[in-house]
Ligand code: SF4
């Protein structure tokens with residue numbers, strides 16, 4: 001077992017990659033904080049869209065998608081609204097076959113849908129997640145209240161609409177192209193057999209070349225021979241794979257999913273213990289961000305984890321996944337694990 005205990009923060013597809021890493025390898029990821037995610041934009045093309053508004057990424061402090069618009073909060077304190085219908089043309093292609101809104105394989109899922117302004121919705125899914133949230137409430141890192149019936153119904157309805165819209169896309173895509181593997185139901189034995197006969201070329205033809213890759217970086221991380229690199233468009237492999245290696249195919253969140261991790265599309269929010277609305281008492285920057293920061297602060301302060309893994313922007317063209325350690329709320333980057341976008 002690794003001496004590192006890492007909390008990972010990620011979107012549903014990234015959390016699925018983390019869950020598969022836990023399933024197939026001796027992963028140091030101990031706590032998974034999943035974010036709600038409806039869809040995602042191509043970072044590169046988002047930069048191009050900004051040019052139409054005479055803006056660059058450097059002008060933006062933060063952005064939020066709300067009520068049919070992408071709100072850009074600029075560093076000069078101005079706000080720019082881009083209609084979502086316009087921004088949709090730069091959506092990442094893999095997102096339209098994604099049927100998960102709320103990171104169903106996480107310990108705790110976090111998002112704004114359903115909660116009042118300034119509050120975030122938490123879906124507690126595991127005993128570990130429940131212990132963390134109870135501890136954070138007891139030690140006054142966060143305060144909590146019940147989500148009302150209508151708020152819960154709104155969250156469920158949005159999750160259901162993502163599932164039904166994208167199941168339709170999957171059906172259309174499968175009519176013309178290859179099966180969307182992560183939605184195929186197979187027994188674990190059949191999956192293991194399939195994986196034992198696969199290597200990077202199968203990952204390339206079943207996931208990467210058909211636009212299903214989510215650029216999570218799990219294949220690159222798991223490759224024992226460091227043959228995979230990921231640029232801002234896709235994973236590439238250089239070299240020759242040993243005959244007995246199938247690691248990249250096993251951990252990819254868009255290949256077959258083992259039975260205990262597979263989403264049940266009839267349960268829009270997945271399995272969970274409790275849903276709460278919470279507010280940070282310690283941090284105030286951003287809505288979901290402040291809850292993520294506060295939970296990481298709680299985990300690091302109480303030495304429940306040794307490091308946290310988040311996605312951070314490094315420059316205009318790429319995001320890097322860093323391990324970080326907290327020094328009284330200042331994050332120190334220890335080392336880069338891999339490119340994710
Ligand atoms: S595939 Fe796209 S929509 Fe789905 S979780 Fe990942 S980023 Fe979000």
Ligand code: SF4
Pocket residue numbers: 198199200222223224225226227228237240241242245246247248249
């Ligand atoms: S060595 Fe293994 S993990 Fe690396 S690319 Fe080849 S099959 Fe994939």
Ligand code: SF4
Pocket residue numbers: 017203207208212213214215216217218219220230235248251252253254
């Ligand atoms: S091919 Fe690699 S980067 Fe793409 S989704 Fe699969 S594991 Fe992630």
